[in-house]
Amino acid sequence: MSGIQKTVVISGIGTGGHYFPALVVALELVKRKKDVIFLVRRAYAEEEIAQMHGLCTVAINPQPFYGRSFFNKLFSTISLIRAVLDIRKVTKHAVAVAFGGFGALPLVVSCMINRSPFFLFEPNRIPGRATRLFSTRAKKILLGMPLATPLKGNTMITGIPLRRGLKKLISQQRKMSLQKRVLFIGGSQGARMLNRLALQIQSVLPQDYRIVIISGRRDYEWVNAQRNGRTTVIPFTLSPWEEITQASVVISRAGALAGYEILALSTPAIFVPFPFAIDRHQYYNAEYFSRIADSVVIEEKNVTTDALVEFIRKTEHRKIRRKPEIIMNAEERIADVIVQEGCVR
Known part of the structure; x- marks a missing residue:
């Protein structure tokens, strides 16, 4: 027509x-x-x-x-x-x-x-x-x-x-928290593997770190029941950028929107692509994110609590530079x- x-x-x-x-x-x-x-x-x-x-x-x-x-x-x-x-x-x-x-x-x-x-x-x-x-x-x-x-x-x-809230936060140039904070985020529906991983590292991550888990509504009850005193569990939020900007490191799946928001906020990230995503599209997203923003990609089959803790300690000291690819x-x-x-x- x-x-x-x-x-x-x-x-x-x-x-x-x-x-x-x-x-x-x-x-x-x-x-x-x-x-x-x-x-x-x-x-x-x-x-x-x-x-x-x-x-x-x-x-x-x-x-x-x-x-x-x-x-x-x-x-x-x-x-x-x-x-x-x-x-x-x-x-x-x-x-x-x-x-x-x-x-x-x-x-x-x-x-x-x-x-x-x-x-x-x-x-x-x-x-x-x-x-x-x-x-x-x-x-x-x-x-x-x-x-x-x-x-x-x-x-x-x-x-x-x-989203407007994220862009407004960037324009305000809000200062990040000085507290060491690790954020686990699995997208709008949560990611069970990342929720379990977050609970596992509670006992091995140095005590000066706080842990925040955006669990998804589906897993909130059991994740919240197993957290310790330094861990906060959030079922879902319409403004994840509020947590991302306060994190020293984000551990996330590699959905396109989630990764783009993390990179836009220049927050150090460790991407763990969902291994069963159709055509492995999350892996290729994560590979691109790591190329333009100096983030880290770990495939799920290679994730252990000790390896993750080591990556967290290294990643928080890496400087992420926003590149022209972030439109x-x-x-x-x-x-x-x-x-x-x-x-x-």
Whole structure:
């Protein structure tokens, strides 16, 4: 479809790595007086967060497809077809932006049926399956980082959109705590392996260190029950940068958004990529982070408490330098592309 588009439809369905960047872009477009519809799942985190910011939402209920049993894949296919039908009217005379994950599929398919233009955002260095599947049909693929593998289609590096609270903290140049503090963070859903590791090092880390664990809601009860007096456990936070900036070292998975936020704050980091991530994309993210920010990568199979303690003591003395690859205005770049190339009125 050609001509002027009246509405921008954005899908951030999935984990925090999907809906937080989508939210930042949606708010930038609203600031520019554009009409935005934010796709969510009913009663999931993305709906709560979108409504908290006053966004217009439409609820659909797609289910993950990959890595499921045959019957679950059948159920997922039915849910995706229903989601496509639910938003056909929404995507007519609209331009869409899909931020990856299984939530991208119904939005993209609906756009293709309506011949509406759509953009894909790919935060990881290894493109996801939805990105690979639809890259040649997208108007443009917006990249959070340089890709590690070739991708067909029209690509542009925009950086990963960072939340306003984090950027405000950077602009304030708040001083870091002088206390030695190790932060374990596993992303929006937590990471059980990192939670266990954090509890294990309580007994071997020198006593002048404090430990903070962002455990995820799923693991909070048992992690909190096993902590000692110098450990603080937080189930979930909408402003992880408050903890990151107070940490002398961060131990984290290597999701694109989490890593980008840590690097933007110039905090020393040890990345432990999730070994079962599709196409090992977290490993390639971590490898990139270590190259541009002098952070450290340890594969999970090589992690021991003694080795981690040694890395912590070494890493906190390494100076992280912010490099040009950390793009601080990604949401503005993405909004510019959507408005100009998507012909949004």
